[in-house]
Amino acid sequence: MRRRSLLLAVPAGLLTLSACGDDKSDQKKDQVGESPSAPQPSSSAKVVDGPLPAITAGTKFGEKPTVAKGSGRPSSDLAVKTVVAGSGTAVAEGDYVRAHYLGQIWDTAKVFDNSYDRKQPLVIQLQQGAVIDGWRVGLAGRKAGSRVEMAVPPALGYGSEGRGDIKGTDTMVFVIDIEETFNGKSSAKGKEVPQDDAALPKVGTNTDGKAPTVTVPKTAAPKKLVAEYVLEGDGEEVQATDKLLLQYKGVLWNGGKEFDSSYSRQQLAAFPLQQLIKGWQEGLAGKKVGSRVMLVVPPDLGYGAEASGEIPANSTLVFTLDILAKM
Secondary structure: OOHHHHOOOOEOOOOOHHHOOOOHHHHOOOOEOOOOOOOOOOOOOOEEOOOOOOEEEOOOOOOOOEEOOOOOOOOOOEEEEEEEOOOOOEOOOOOEEEEEEEEEEOOOOOEEEEOOOOOOOEEEEOOEOOEOHHHHHHOOOOEOOOEEEEEEOHHHOOHHHOEOOEOOOOOEEEEEEEEEEEOOOOOOOOEEOOOOOOOOOEEOOOOOOOOOOEEOOOOOOOOOOEEEEEEEOOOOEOOOOOEEEEEEEEEEOOOOOEEEEHHHHOOOEEEEHHHOOHHHHHHHOOOEOOOEEEEEEOHHHOOOOOOEOOEOOOOOEEEEEEEEEEO
8 A cells, every 4th residue: 555545635735836925825725635535533532551462573663563463352542652762852743754654454464554665754744634643643742763553443543434455443553663753943954064155145054943044145146046055964865756845935136035934934845846946846856855955046947027926027036945854
């Protein structure tokens, strides 16, 4: 089963960068709409310690686990246990988490999904309508670096209708390795790179989750795209087909006025790179996850001769972007 097996719904209106500077209500539509077949979210799930099947092999954090078949009747409540305690940031509802996981059926131990074989962790938001309620409730408060095991009853999974090979009566068992958590206060943590060119903007190197400063020089704007590291991470290189989790801020070259920022909304942006302006597509491709990148986007790679919200026609744009994760 594909990675989407955990999703309750599909994106309802991902923003393209062409919406930057438009109506604030439009900027907040990067949400996940609830599927018509999804069960109603439960906000008062009871969490208990067990029962939970034994993990018989692959017991270390990051290893693909082997999990025994459930013994007896599973709890009708959400059973959750931290198997390996991490020391990272605690996860909160609404955060994005990056995690490897394995899911199987309680009664049969049949594995219906796992990310370990794909060698690609899942990045997903713990938000009603975006993920099953078992994950949303069960991972809240757990720390990055932790391995969590949970048994999810149908009411907190896919409901009485089930999904795919998962019947409406099946309790699902998950082992989840939480690698990292991200929210509106997250920053890239890469290595600082010198910014020596006086003809280019200077971007702040703070990693406290606050918006970095962007200082634009009082010189003519470059005619071609500029894409430079401010903080260089050590993650995977961005591919043209990737969907990215980002913090960003955009200012005009002329006057330095801010026209859009995820920091001011305290809400991360999740964008398929192919849906964005050419300046982002070309400038971010090949850059490493975990980096802060400064882009100078000339009009022909931005919005050209047409105005867009607070962006005048023929504007050169300057962006600072923190590439937090691939999704």
